[in-house]
Amino acid sequence: MYFRSTRAKHVKVSASQAILQGLSEDGGLFVPEFIPSFTVGLNELKLMTYHQIAYEVMRLYFTDFSETELKDCINSAYDGKFDDEAIAPLKEVGGTYYLELFHGATIAFKDMALSILPHLMRVSAKKKNLKEEIVILTATSGDTGKAALAGFADVEGIKIIVFYPKDGVSLIQERQMVTQTGENTHVVAIHGNFDDAQTGVKNIFNDKEMQDKLKEKGYVFSSANSINIGRLFPQVVYYFYAYAQLLKAGKINEGEEINFAVPTGNFGNILAAYYAKNMGLPIAKLICASNENKVLYDFFGSGTYDKNRDFILTSSPSMDILISSNLERLIFHITGNDPDKCKELMESLGALGKYDISMAMKEKLNDFVGGFASEADTLSAIKRVYEESGYVLDPHTAVADFVYHKGFKDERKAVVVATASPYKFVRSVIMAIDESKAGIDEFDLIDELEEISKVAVPKAISDIRNADVLHNTVCTIAEMPQIVGGFLQK
Ligand SMILES: *Cc1c(COP(=O)(O)O)cnc(C)c1O
DSSP states (O other), rough: EEEEESSSOOOOEEEEEEEEEOSOTTTTTTEEEEOOOOSSOHHTTTTTOOOHHHHHHHHOOOTOOHHHHHHHHHHHHSSSSSSTTTOOOOEEEEEEEEEEEESTTSSBBBHHHHHHHHHHHHHHHHHOOOOSEEEEEEOOOSHHHHHHHHHHHOOOTTEEEEEEEESSSHHHHHHHHTOHHHHHHHHEESSSHHHHHHHHHHHHHHHHHHHHHHHHHTEEEEEOOOOOHHHHGGHHHHHHHHHHHHTTSSOOOOOOEEEEEOOSSSHHHHHHHHHHHTTOOEEEEEEEEOOOOOHHHHHHHHHOOOOESSOOSSSOGGGOOSSSSSHHHHHHHTTTHHHHHHHHOOOOOOHHHHEEEHHHHHHHTTTEEEEEEOOHHHHHHHHHEEEEHHOOOHHHHHHHHHHHHHOOOSSSSSEEEEEEOOOHHHHHHHHHGGGGTSOOOOOHHHHHHHHHOOOOOOHHHHHHHHHHOOHHHOOTTTTTHHHHHHHOOH
């Protein structure tokens, strides 16, 4: 399997090259030359573990990895860092299934991919005889930073530096980051907002002089953001696994189609479901759920993608996004894999903030349906599910739950993809259930949640309550290159 670019004709790279590079040089995203078929029969699938399915899915994409290399990556990623042996358990609640992707080190779905990406990178670097040490630079608005830190901590040959906005993340998110252990981890608060942090990181990536200097010292930069194929394809695995669990429990027959509802921001998670479907998994509808930043809902309705609108801060911050980067891959596929057309649309997005797709392209989007939840809808979903069953949703999952129940229930079984533990967004969750708790401190709300949800406080939360603060660097945007240089002295 080789990977091509969504924006240029003659690019052809191996998986390990694409993993190290992140983006194609022309600015396009790497896509597989064709979507491979999943060859394991459904009768076998239902007997397989998460690790076995992970191998059967990823070996179709990462073909330049040996069996031993890939299995080693999978075993190093999905181990005791997960607090549930099933890795991604499926819970049935009131006739709806919730695929819990929040049992990893940072209790959000980013762990599913960021647990394995560092290992894929480590092996890729060895394959490509990379002599330099890799330095991962990341700006975060909260979830990605901690998941990347946890994934890369103590991985040989890689350092990670995370920048976050000093006053732009929740108390729990900040505490999670500044208590991160691992010799190779660095966490820096910046004076500015998330966009400032992101711009600062981009400037460093574009600073050729700085890169040359660091190369002499034996370092190269790389990125862990969600457009890397080393994050995308590990996410295909759990769609197969969810289906396997339904089969095993006798809830569906072999070949029976099911629906998935996915809380969506950057379009990585639901794109993985699209690949799963095109590999042969019996999926009927891909329900794309947005919060009030409903660019995708409008796009699936009208065929126009338009980011020219106000950015709304919601209780599901990981979905507060106006440019869904991974959508570019879907656009490429629905042009019939035409990089010229895809490039034209992406350039229009860059210049005008919008583009329109043709009728022919729109017809190829039939697998997708879009919906959105307002803030009130989101909180009402948390309250409804809790009152009916005692199960507590986080606000991101609640967006998908609302969209599914409001508009897309049909005769098929449906899986709502649950992307974060309610403990991560404890304030919004408690407010949805019991407004009288408004005055209580965030760390005390954790105990409230344990009482009402009957789910023990996850280790990720109890660990940070008493952990030592290990990172206390604060800087301005202008100081970022200097800070990075300082960390990389040898
Ligand atoms: C990142 C994230 C999402 C959105 O996933 P995308 O792949 O960006 O669409 C949803 N929920 C949570 C909790 C997340 O962290």
